[in-house]
Amino acid sequence: MAQIGNDIALARSFLEKGQLVGIPTETVYGLAGNALNAESVALIFETKNRPSFDPLILHTSSLERVGEFVSDFPEKLKQLAEKFWPGPLTLLLPRKPIVPDLVTSGLDRVAVRVPNHPLTRTLLEQLDFPLAAPSANPFGYISPTQAQHVEAQLGEKIPYILDGGPCAVGLESTIVGMEGEEIVIYRLGGLEIAEIEDVVGPVKVKDHSSSNPSAPGQLDSHYAPRKPFMLGDLKTLIAEKQAEGFDFAVLSFSDAFEQIPQEKQIALSPSHDLHEAAQNLFAAMRKLDETPVAVILAELMPETGLGRAINDRLRRAAVKG
Template structure:
C-alpha cells in the first residue's frame, strides 16, 4: 500500500462516500478528511493519525448554509464573523446540536466549525454535499503538511488518496474563536489579525479558554520535526561551523556551514513557509536544527506558538 496523489475531484468524493479517508488541501494546511456523519470513518482518522480521543476535531463546511446542521444556536457574533471571514482560516466554536457525535467533540457540548477557502476543498465539499472532519494530515504531534508530498511522506504505508491542491497559501492552522458565551475568546492564534476580528465584533477578545473547553493543537509538543530542534534568540557561534546542523533563520548568512533556510522578517510570508522549511530540514539527515526566534509582537503570535511546540529552548 502507498498513497496516491490526484486532482480528480470525482474520485476523491467517491472515496469519501465509501467511508474512506482523503488527503484534502485547505488554505491553512492539508487535512485528513472523512465524512463527519460516518462514525467509522471518523474513527479511522483518529487511528491513522494516532490522535487521542480527548482531542476534538474541526468540522469543515461549505459555508453558513451548513452551520445550522451542527450548531444548536448561532449568536449574532458568529453571524458577523462568518460574513466577514468565511470562507477562510477562522474556526468558530459554537454550542453543538445533540445529533453531533461526541467522538468529534471529544465529549464536549461544543462543536468547532470552519469553511475552508481553498478551491479544491470547496469543490470536494460541494460535490460531497456534506461536512467533513479534517484535522491536519500528519501523524499526531509531527509537522503539519502544506503540500501533497508532505502528506504522502507522513502516511507512506497507507492506502490514502491525496488531492493535490499545490502549496498552502496560509501555512498555519486556523485561528479558533469560542462564542460559547457573551465573551468571545481567542483559543488558538492563526494568521488572522485579532484586531480585525475585534473590529468586526465591536468588542475585545478574551485570551485563552474559559473552563475546560478543548481545541486542537494545544499539546505542549506539536508540529515537531523528528530531528531535535532548538529555538534560540541569537545564533550560537559554536555551531556555525558544524555541517551537521540545520538552520531556520530570518535572513540568509554566509558564515554558516550547515543547511540554511531563511524565511524573512514578514510574519505572513514566514508563516506560509514555516512547515515546508521544517520538512526540508528534517529530511536533510541533520543532527540538530536551530531556529532563530522572530520578533516578539502581536503579528508574530501564531508563529511563536507553533515554534514553542515544535522546539525546545537551547
C-alpha cells in the same frame, strides 16, 4: 500507496464509501472523512495515531449549512463568520446531536469552519455530508502544507490525496469561541487577532497549557520536528554549537549566514514579510528535520500580526514532551 491528483469525483467516491482522503485547504492539508459517519471518524484517529480525547474540526461548504450541525449561533460569532468565511477561522459552537461524540470528544461544542480552497470547496459542495479533517500529519508532528508532505507520512494508509498545490496561508486556522459575553481565542492561527478585533472588539487569548481541557490539541509539545529544536538569538546559538563541535542547521526570519552551507540554512522571508514566513514555515521545518544535522537552531519572529501564531508554533516545536 495513495494516488495523487485533482480528480474531485474520485475523491468524492472514496469519501462516500467511508474512506479517507487528503484534502488541500488554504491553511494546511487535512485528513478528511465523513464527519457524520462514526466509523470514518474512528478511522481518522487510527490513521493519525491521534488520541480520541482530541476533537476534530467539521468542514462545510457555506455559512448556510452550519445550521444543520449547531443549535445556536451567537451574533458576534456570526459576524466573524460572515466576514472571514471561507477562510482560516474555526468557530466553537453548540452542537446538534447529529454530530457524532467522537468528533467533539464528547464536548458540548463542535468546531466548524468553511475552508477557502477551490478544489475542496467544490468537493464540499458536491457532498451531502460535512468533512471531519484534522491536519494530515501523524499526531504531534509538523502539519503538511503540500500534497507531497501528506504522501510522505500517510500515503501508505489512504487511497487518495487531492493535490491543490502549496497552502496559501501555511498556518492552521485561528480557533474562536465565546465564554459568556467574551470572545476567546483558543488557538492562534492564520487569521490575525487584530482582524478579529476590528469586527468584534477586544478578545481574550487563552493561555494554553498541556492540561487545557477546552482545546486538548494545544499540548505544549506539538507541531514538533524529530530533531532537537533550539530557539534563541541565532548568532549566540551558532557560536555555541560551533564551539561544542555540533553539526547544526539554521532557521531564520530573514538573515543568511555566510559561514554556513546553503543547504543547512533557510530564511523564511528575506523581505521580512510575515505572510511569506508563515507560508514557508512548516515546509522549512520539515526540510531541516530531514537534513543530516544534530540540531536545528531557530529564532522568533517579531511578535506582531501573524508573527504571534508563527512564534506559538516555534515555541511548541522547541518543547520536548
